[in-house]
Amino acid sequence: MTDRLNFDPRIIPPPDFSSDTYATIRRALIADADSPGIVSEAEAQQHLRDQWDEENGVLRARYEAQLEEDQAIANARNEEAAEEQRAKDAERKAKEDELAKKAEEKRTPLYSFKQGVGVGHIRQQIHPYAKKLMVARKFVPLWYFLPEATAEAKEHNREAIDNNRFQISMDETDSSNSSLTLVGSHTVRASPNAIPDSRLSWDQVMRAKSSFLNALSYGDFMNDFIKMFAGFYTGMDMHPELREEHGDRVLALYYAEMRRAWYEGFEQREPFDLAVLSEDTLEKCRTEIRRQNNERVIKGEYLSLSHPNIT
DSSP states (O other): OOOOOOSOGGGOOOOOTTSGGGHHHHHHHHHOTTOTTOOSHHHHHHHHHHHHHHHHHHHHHHHHHHHHHHHHHHHHHHHHHHHHHHHHHHHHHHHHHHHHHHHHHHSOOOOOOOTTOOOSSOOOOOOHHHHHHHHTTOOOOGGGGSHHHHHHHHHHHHHHHHHOOOOOOEEEEETTEEEEOOOSOOOOOOOTTOOOGGGOOHHHHHHHHHHHHHHGGGGTOOHHHHHHHHHHHHHHHTOGGGGSTTHHHHHHHHHHHHHHHHHHHHHTTOOOOTTSOOHHHHHHHHHHHHHHHHHHHHHHHHHHHHOTTOO
16 A cells, blocks of 8 residues: 655746756766766756656655545545435434324324214213223223212313323434323323222112113124113013012122123123023022021120120
8 A cells, every 4th residue: 555645746836957056966867878968067967856856756746646535535435425314314314204193193083073962961971980991891890980980080080181192202312212192191090989889779779770771882893782781671670579578689699790701701702682581590599699688687686685785
């Protein structure tokens, strides 16, 4: 590899070949038999000047080639840097587009409406946790369809609307590392006030049934399923057991046992017709209620004997 020139030969002036410094060289050239064309001082000076110009021309050509090579390297580096920046810009733009797309997917879409057409009634609101399970066709405690749960759902929905706002926040240390921050996300949780079906009264079961039947649409249940559940409630509501003492407690327990059993069978891909009365389960519920009544009587007698002043 040719050594680099660290000076510019184009700016170096030629020496003064007429000076005393070159007098000895000039006389030698005139006296040299191998230089027949040099017979005077002027010719000797011109010879020296021509020789210097030739040597300097080689250096100038070499230096200019060096400059061109340096410029080509600089241009290549600049293009490489520009290409790298374009790649980073494209990657950043792709990330921003992806983040914007994800944020757009989380927004409530705009649906058209007919001007002048209102709504006759406000659609039933159910607890978000119950809605989540109904959509998944999972068992939902009937408490979630009582008025108190509906009131809780309305408050829950208001909080969700107030808090579920979000914006795109680009947190980054450089153009290749970025993250999306969503502000105000809302989590659906079970209500701490929920009551198991086994503790609901018959009156609560009847008050919640219509809301439950309406909510079946969230799970896209076919009409056969909806008719089956409706028949389940109707069959119990018209059952002669209700005319018996504690019959309402018997049917409330029967309801809790049968609906739970149906969902368990449904999960195992073995659903049955819930509207068909299970005499065996009904009798077990009667036995359980009698046991509970006897237990209360025994406890009451024990308290009376232990505390005579209690009436």
